[in-house]
Amino acid sequence: MPATIKAYGMLKTYLHGQNEASVEHGLTIRQALAVLGIPSELVAFVIVNDEQKSKDYCLQDADIVKVMAVMGGG
Amino acid sequence: MKGYAGSILRVNLATGQISKEPTPAEMARDYLGGRGFGIYQLFKEVPKGADALGPQNKLIISTGPLSGMLIPGGGKCDWTTKSPLTGGYASASMGGHFTAEMKYAGYDSIILEGVSPKPVYLLIEDGKVQLLDAAHLWGKGAFDVEVEFKHKYGEEYQIAAIGPGGENLVLYACINHDFGRQAGRGGVGAVMGSKKLKAIVVRGTKSVEVADPEGYRKAGMALYKACKDAEGLAEWTRYGTTVVTSWCDEVGALPTRNFSAGSFEGGEKIYGQTMRKEIVITDKGCFGCPCPCGKYSHMKRYGTYVEGPEYETIGLMGSNLGIADIQAVGEANRLADDLGVDTISAGNCVAWAMECYEKGILTKEDTDGLELKFGNIEATFALIKNIAHRQGKLGNLLADGVKRAAEKIGKGSERFAIQVKGMEQSGYATHSATSMLLAYMTCDVGAHHNRAWAITYDLQVGRSLVVPEKVARVIWLQNFRPMFDVLGACRLQWVELSIDRDLYVPAMEAITGIHRTWEDMEAVGNRIWNLTRLFWMRENEDFGRSWDQPSPRFFEEPPKTGATAGQITSYEDVQRLLDMYYEQRGWDNNGLPTPATLEKLNLAQIAS
Numbered sequence: 001m002p003a004t005i006k007a008y009g010m011l012k013t014y015l016h017g018q019n020e021a022s023v024e025h026g027l028t029i030r031q032a033l034a035v036l037g038i039p040s041e042l043v044a045f046v047i048v049n050d051e052q053k054s055k056d057y058c059l060q061d062a063d064i065v066k067v068m069a070v071m072g073g074g
Numbered sequence: 075m076k077g078y079a080g081s082i083l084r085v086n087l088a089t090g091q092i093s094k095e096p097t098p099a100e101m102a103r104d105y106l107g108g109r110g111f112g113i114y115q116l117f118k119e120v121p122k123g124a125d126a127l128g129p130q131n132k133l134i135i136s137t138g139p140l141s142g143m144l145i146p147g148g149g150k151c152d153w154t155t156k157s158p159l160t161g162g163y164a165s166a167s168m169g170g171h172f173t174a175e176m177k178y179a180g181y182d183s184i185i186l187e188g189v190s191p192k193p194v195y196l197l198i199e200d201g202k203v204q205l206l207d208a209a210h211l212w213g214k215g216a217f218d219v220e221v222e223f224k225h226k227y228g229e230e231y232q233i234a235a236i237g238p239g240g241e242n243l244v245l246y247a248c249i250n251h252d253f254g255r256q257a258g259r260g261g262v263g264a265v266m267g268s269k270k271l272k273a274i275v276v277r278g279t280k281s282v283e284v285a286d287p288e289g290y291r292k293a294g295m296a297l298y299k300a301c302k303d304a305e306g307l308a309e310w311t312r313y314g315t316t317v318v319t320s321w322c323d324e325v326g327a328l329p330t331r332n333f334s335a336g337s338f339e340g341g342e343k344i345y346g347q348t349m350r351k352e353i354v355i356t357d358k359g360c361f362g363c364p365c366p367c368g369k370y371s372h373m374k375r376y377g378t379y380v381e382g383p384e385y386e387t388i389g390l391m392g393s394n395l396g397i398a399d400i401q402a403v404g405e406a407n408r409l410a411d412d413l414g415v416d417t418i419s420a421g422n423c424v425a426w427a428m429e430c431y432e433k434g435i436l437t438k439e440d441t442d443g444l445e446l447k448f449g450n451i452e453a454t455f456a457l458i459k460n461i462a463h464r465q466g467k468l469g470n471l472l473a474d475g476v477k478r479a480a481e482k483i484g485k486g487s488e489r490f491a492i493q494v495k496g497m498e499q500s501g502y503a504t505h506s507a508t509s510m511l512l513a514y515m516t517c518d519v520g521a522h523h524n525r526a527w528a529i530t531y532d533l534q535v536g537r538s539l540v541v542p543e544k545v546a547r548v549i550w551l552q553n554f555r556p557m558f559d560v561l562g563a564c565r566l567q568w569v570e571l572s573i574d575r576d577l578y579v580p581a582m583e584a585i586t587g588i589h590r591t592w593e594d595m596e597a598v599g600n601r602i603w604n605l606t607r608l609f610w611m612r613e614n615e616d617f618g619r620s621w622d623q624p625s626p627r628f629f630e631e632p633p634k635t636g637a638t639a640g641q642i643t644s645y646e647d648v649q650r651l652l653d654m655y656y657e658q659r660g661w662d663n664n665g666l667p668t669p670a671t672l673e674k675l676n677l678a679q680i681a682s
């Protein structure tokens with residue numbers, strides 16, 4: 001089963017207004033972002049099944065991944 | 075005037091005279107409140123050339139129309155003064171619960187003038203205002219003072235206090251409140267110390283009249299609902315500003331070893347995630363905040379507690395000092411807060427001294443025996459204490475800020491003193507982020523990020539590009555973002571939770587009875603921006619382009635490691651950025667507002 005990537009904030013614009021997209025498991029988050037055309041350097045935060053992961057995390061079957069845009073830092 | 079407390083409290087520390095005057099309606103109309111009130115009154119009341127630490131300077135605390143109201147984060151007040159650090163305009167925003175009490179006590183501004191002959195504190199209980207003896211508090215840390223007053227007066231009294239840093243006139247001393255909130259930058263704490271005012275204790279029980287109570291309730295609730303529904307709420311509340319640490323490291327913006335790089339090999343040890351796991355025990359927020367960014371931490375190794383560290387302190391007292399240890403950063407944070415020195419400026423000063431030491435410019439003889447290498451935690455603690463007490467050769471030198479220290483030591487160290495206009499740079503490395511670099515160069519208090527946090531825009535459009543759109547973005551942010559400091563509310567609900575800024579418009583209207591769009595408010599922001607520029611010009615005869623230059627490190631020394639290795643902004647590009655900026659602002663080639671610009675902004679009269 002593919003993994004689901006849910007985009008938040010300004011990252012949605014890279015999914016052409018959609019909130020989520022599917023990618024094959026086996027890719028790293030970084031690779032999945034590249035496939036979807038989301039610039040990795042705008043992603044501040046990756047949460048996989050409610051747990052924070054690095055962009056080198058390798059996607060597993062049916063993972064639900066939230067990618068959040070960088071926030072303002074103050 | 076609806077939405078305002080209606081009075082200004084004036085306290086003359088020299089004579090002990092305390093008076094109240096009505097808040098001028100035209101000031102509210104043209105400058106709205108907060109930092110607008112601050113600069114307007116500073117410009118009018120402090121005479122040209124006043125010694126920042128002398129009796130002629132004033133410390134002006136101002137609330138805004140949203141302060142103390144049913145608005146997410148309506149707990150901000152502004153502290154404006156002539157900065158002893160920069161010789162120009164200083165304005166520091168403070169959260170917590172002080173603002174609401176001050177407004178409920180009946181005051182839109184408190185103007186502190188003169189110098190007291192002996193240590194005092196100011197007690198405000200609605201209309202009853204007293205200056206009381208503070209001899210027994212002089213020398214105490216800011217936390218102890220707060221504990222003492224909470225016991226003496228009660229939980230609902232709010233306290234703003236200086237530590238030894240302010241007493242000893244450390245030029246970047248801060249003011250502490252609520253066990254971890256500060257009016258941090260520009261030396262506002264030194265000005266308070268120069269007036270021998272140890273603390274302000276305030277309690278207010280009055281209410282604030284609004285123009286349309288039902289509209290106010292609805293607009294306020296809509297703002298809270300937007301915050302509660304925001305997608306990023308859980309992550310923001312979990313991590314606060316530390317949420318950006320890992321991202322900054324990844325993109326080369328994390329200040330590392332005195333800004334010589336933007337990525338830190340020990341970064342993971344100070345990321346927000348690590349901090350949350352290792353030291354955070356609870357969340358802590360300001361008045362009326364639905365998304366508390368404060369993290370209350372317990373550093374087990376030291377047996378101490380602190381509110382923090384937030385991102386800036388992690389950057390400046392962690393990676394920038396080569397310290398990959400979140401407990402140590404927390405403890406450095408606690409020391410600086412209690413002693414009353416700004417963590418950003420202190421972090422920069424220590425980092426500069428460490429670089430000097432590693433380069434042989436300073437030796438153990440100069441450091442009072444400290445082995446001042448990057449990463450040395452104990453030496454960092456010792457130096458923070460020395461700075462706050464102006465103790466030893468180096469502590470005293472660094473208490474005057476990195477610019478003066480580098481001018482005294484010389485030997486090329488000026489080129490790695492990371493500052494603009496004499497204010498040490500906050501937590502973003504700007505080797506390759508031209509909007510952010512310009513934001514620092516032109517910020518109206520010195521190298522601070524809060525006016526225009528433009529670094530994401532750099533990454534969106536191309537980090538090294540030098541184009542008019544980037545300049546326009548910086549100017550828009552500078553006019554718009556500080557309006558939150560004018561209105562007396564936190565901007566982070568808009569910045570971090572991306573709530574629709576138009577939700578503030580009906581709230582403002584219901585509170586004040588005056589309809590203002592964001593365009594109207596940005597025009598006020600622009601007027602304020604130009605008035606702060608006029609203040610710099612008035613106080614410094616040679617003020618102009620040379621004051622807007624960044625640290626040479628950002629155009630001379632590309633980082634050797636990390637995400638921005640080999641990247642730099644050329645000196646020519648730095649000047650092109652300024653050319654475009656001045657043109658778009660309606661300033662001349664030396665960065666001074668033209669008569670036509672002043673006329674357009676209704677500033678011609680005040681400038682003359």
Ligand code: SF4
Pocket residue numbers: 146147148149169170358359360361363364365366367368564565566567
């Ligand atoms: S977001 Fe943070 S700074 Fe802003 S009001 Fe809430 S707790 Fe205070």
